Amino acid sequence: MRTSKYQFKDEKQSKIKVMIVDDHTLVLEGLRSLLVTNQDIDVVASFTTGEEALAFLSSSTVDIVLLDINLSDTSGIDVCHTIFQKYHNIKVIGLSTYNDRSIINQMITNGAKGYLLKNVNSDELIKAITTVYQNGNYYGIEIQKTMANTIFSTLDDTPRLTKREKQIITHIAEGKTTNQIAEELFISPLTVETHRRNIMKKMNVSNVASLIKIAIEKMLI
Amino acid sequence: MRTSKYQFKDEKQSKIKVMIVDDHTLVLEGLRSLLVTNQDIDVVASFTTGEEALAFLSSSTVDIVLLDINLSDTSGIDVCHTIFQKYHNIKVIGLSTYNDRSIINQMITNGAKGYLLKNVNSDELIKAITTVYQNGNYYGIEIQKTMANTIFSTLDDTPRLTKREKQIITHIAEGKTTNQIAEELFISPLTVETHRRNIMKKMNVSNVASLIKIAIEKMLI
DNA sequence: CTTTTTCTACTGGTTTCTTGGTATTTTTAA
DNA sequence: TTAAAAATACCAAGAAACCAGTAGAAAAAG
Numbered sequence: 001m002r003t004s005k006y007q008f009k010d011e012k013q014s015k016i017k018v019m020i021v022d023d024h025t026l027v028l029e030g031l032r033s034l035l036v037t038n039q040d041i042d043v044v045a046s047f048t049t050g051e052e053a054l055a056f057l058s059s060s061t062v063d064i065v066l067l068d069i070n071l072s073d074t075s076g077i078d079v080c081h082t083i084f085q086k087y088h089n090i091k092v093i094g095l096s097t098y099n100d101r102s103i104i105n106q107m108i109t110n111g112a113k114g115y116l117l118k119n120v121n122s123d124e125l126i127k128a129i130t131t132v133y134q135n136g137n138y139y140g141i142e143i144q145k146t147m148a149n150t151i152f153s154t155l156d157d158t159p160r161l162t163k164r165e166k167q168i169i170t171h172i173a174e175g176k177t178t179n180q181i182a183e184e185l186f187i188s189p190l191t192v193e194t195h196r197r198n199i200m201k202k203m204n205v206s207n208v209a210s211l212i213k214i215a216i217e218k219m220l221i
Numbered sequence: 222m223r224t225s226k227y228q229f230k231d232e233k234q235s236k237i238k239v240m241i242v243d244d245h246t247l248v249l250e251g252l253r254s255l256l257v258t259n260q261d262i263d264v265v266a267s268f269t270t271g272e273e274a275l276a277f278l279s280s281s282t283v284d285i286v287l288l289d290i291n292l293s294d295t296s297g298i299d300v301c302h303t304i305f306q307k308y309h310n311i312k313v314i315g316l317s318t319y320n321d322r323s324i325i326n327q328m329i330t331n332g333a334k335g336y337l338l339k340n341v342n343s344d345e346l347i348k349a350i351t352t353v354y355q356n357g358n359y360y361g362i363e364i365q366k367t368m369a370n371t372i373f374s375t376l377d378d379t380p381r382l383t384k385r386e387k388q389i390i391t392h393i394a395e396g397k398t399t400n401q402i403a404e405e406l407f408i409s410p411l412t413v414e415t416h417r418r419n420i421m422k423k424m425n426v427s428n429v430a431s432l433i434k435i436a437i438e439k440m441l442i
Numbered sequence: 443c444t445t446t447t448t449c450t451a452c453t454g455g456t457t458t459c460t461t462g463g464t465a466t467t468t469t470t471a472a
Numbered sequence: 473t474t475a476a477a478a479a480t481a482c483c484a485a486g487a488a489a490c491c492a493g494t495a496g497a498a499a500a501a502g
Binding site for chain 2: 447448449450451452453458459
């Protein structure tokens with residue numbers, strides 16, 4: 001397993017120390033098996049929760065973190081942010097099944113240096129790790145395609161909802177009516193209506209159906 | 222790779238022939254690495270699409286199919302159904318990240334003999350394969366917990382939508398109005414209304430917001 | 443070839459949502 | 473501390489969704 005805390009420096013000749021965080025054992029194993037043959041890379045630890053991963057980092061150090069977006073305990077995006085804030089020399093490569101511009105953007109703004117889809121092959125994975133290790137950025141081919149379309153669409157496509165707006169959209173998604181929401185939040189139905197309108201304007205939709213669908217896609221709910 | 226068509230019978234002594242279908246290379250690799258050490262199991266083929274998998278089965282035979290629910294080309298549930306219909310001697314074990322009763326139910330009703338979450342460990346995976354191979358059923362521990370709750374809730378919680386209803390709910394999710402849907406499907410708006418009402422009755426909701434949310438959760442869209 | 447399900451369509455009425463404009467207070471950021 | 477953003481609230485009107493009941497034609501299942 002080699003997740004020991006007692007790391008001797010330069011055990012070979014400065015291998016790239018990689019930590020993997022993914023709540024699916026299968027993916028963990030998959031990544032390991034893709035990396036194990038490579039001489040330059042050393043998988044020093046792997047965890048299924050963000051909490052464990054952050055705990056490990058407080059006592060050990062790694063070069064690269066392969067980080068799944070969808071963790072069971074916290075959002076991978078938050079973990080990414082924490083790592084970026086606390087450990088400036090650790091580079092995070094995002095990993096997910098979603099080829100969604102807004103999610104990728106969120107990862108990048110939270111300090112991720114790379115982003116890969118879970119259908120990467122060995123070559124691309126290793127290329128990503130080595131490139132990012134050498135102070136570069138790496139985005140998978142499919143990601144690049146997605147990002148390329150950015151030119152033809154709105155550059156910042158993820159509307160930033162305010163606290164109240166997030167609260168209200170959550171209630172809407174639960175099937176509550178404007179009046180019910182107003183009652184629960186102790187505000188006027190007219191205020192809820194206004195929020196509703198503002199949310200829809202931000203998300204660029206004209207009815208709840210689209211609203212909910214997009215909100216789920218962009219992981220706002 | 223060993224995905225060759227030319228399978229020689231009894232190449233060892235009747236190993237369990239396993240096919241893996243999952244659109245994530247990582248998971249594919251993960252499963253392989255978990256199984257490769259086992260003497261009784263032979264991973265004879267692996268595919269990333271349902272179409273390829275079904276094509277393979279038309280010329281070759283396997284004992285067990287490890288089948289991901291979320292395929293890019295088709296629904297794993299549909300693939301499961303097809304395999305169950307065409308090849309009665311092939312057993313399917315469902316695989317997914319969702320520990321959702323309705324989805325598990327759907328798999329079972331479509332002929333799956335087992336169901337595992339993607340955070341299985343090697344032991345459980347192998348136990349599942351061997352158990353199912355010996356004409357049994359196997360459901361992961363966490364799955365069993367979920368299913369146990371069935372007693373305390375509605376037994377059949379997944380409404381079966383008709384073709385037309387699925388079509389209409391898809392249009393609704395795209396934010397189209399009743400009139401727009403009617404136009405596109407060349408039917409009366411009143412008919413669309415009726416379908417809409419029937420869908421909501423089946424799903425036990427009273428507005429689109431809940432409808433879309435639940436439909437996405439139950440993977441009906 | 444029946445029976446059942448699905449798809450179709452209608453009447454009529456109620457509720458909720460959506461749009462457009464306006465405006466004060468509170469909170470946050472520069 | 474001042475400017476900007478967010479949260480609050482209102483009026484009015486039209487659009488769309490939702491509810492209840494009915495029912496014939498078409499397709500699928502037995």
